[in-house]
Structures are given as structure tokens and as C-alpha cells.
């Protein structure tokens with residue numbers, strides 16, 4: 544375990560099993576169709592690559608990157624830093640996120656992508672942290688529901704670090720206070 548963690552919440556084996564199960568569900572639900580996974584960078588990257596491999600359908604991958612908003616803002620206003628490369632009009636779209644926390648990012652994604660007239664639009668998140676929800680977003684697929692703890696690993700970061708850990712862990716308080724970069 545990484546020295547900055549106090550515990551491993553979800554092991555690599557549990558992640559593997561959970562993501563595979565999700566991929567199989569999606570493959571059944573969209574049988575005979577093509578799915579477009581829209582990943583929200585950067586947190587989606589490890590999850591999306593494993594998820595895509597466990598979907599047995601024709602699949603398109605595209606990405607968006609949003610500016611993060613400060614926690615004090617309740618409106619969840621975000622800016623698009625990187626937009627989709629392809630049209631999603633008349634496609635079955637799944638938004639792929641690392642975690643839904645307040646729900647504000649996902650609320651924005653849903654509103655934004657809806658205007659592009661996809662055939663269908665659903666949410667797929669690795670982690671659901673429902674305790675601090677501000678926007679009630681419909682989550683069709685989630686692999687794990689977690690308590691109100693700040694987690695890192697498997698795509699999730701703190702100050703840009705820890706995304707490469709192959710498991711989900713809880714950061715030590717000392718790491719939150721002390722660490723600003725890994726330079």
C-alpha cells in the first residue's frame with residue numbers, strides 16, 4: 544500500500560470484478576447497438592480503459608475535459624476545456640466518470656450533452672458518494688457506493704497525484720496537509 548494511504552477501500556481484484564460486471568450489464572442492456580463512451584478527463588482514464596475492454600459491443604470512445612470549480616460555488620458552473628471530437632447525434636451515449644460526489648459535474652454533463660440530441664444518454668460511474676449530493680442526477684450504472692471519505696487511485700487524484708494506483712485508497716490526513724506536488 545502507498546505510504547500516504549490510511550487504508551485500501553477497494554482492492555485491485557474487487558475493482559476488476561466490479562468493472563467486469565458493469566461491462567457485462569452494459570453489453571446486455573445495449574445488445575445489438577453501438578455505444579459511445581464519453582469519458583470525463585482525467586479521472587475516467589483507468590476505469591474507462593478497463594470498462595471498454597469488458598464491453599462486447601461496437602464501442603466508440605470520446606472524451607471531454609472540464610475546468611474544476613471551487614467547492615464554495617454551489618452552481619456547479621464549469622467550463623469545457625476539451626470538447627468531443629465526434630457528433631453524438633442519434634448515438635447511444637454513456638457518460639463515464641470516476642466519481643459522482645455533489646453531482647454538479649454530472650448535472651452539467653447531462654444538460655450539455657442532451658442539447659446534442661443523442662439517441663439515449665445515461666450515466667456510468669465507478670464510484671457513487673451519495674452523502675454530499677447537491678444535484679439529484681440519475682445514475683444508471685455504478686460499480687461501488689462509498690462513504691464520505693476522500694479517496695484516490697485508479698484515476699482519482701489529490702493535487703494531480705495517485706491516479707496510477709491500481710486500487711482505491713483513503714488518504715492520510717498528514718498527506719492532505721503536507722503534499723502539494725511530487726516534483
Ligand code: IMP
Nearest residue numbers: 586643644645646647648693694699700
Ligand atoms: P462532483 O462533486 O460530483 O461534481 O464531483 C466532481 C469531481 O470531484 C469528480 O469528478 C472528481 O474528480 C472529484 N472528486 C470528488 N470526490 C473525490 C474524491 O473522493 N477523491 C478524488 N476526487 C474526487
Ligand code: MG
Nearest residue numbers: 583585586641
Ligand atoms: Mg472527475
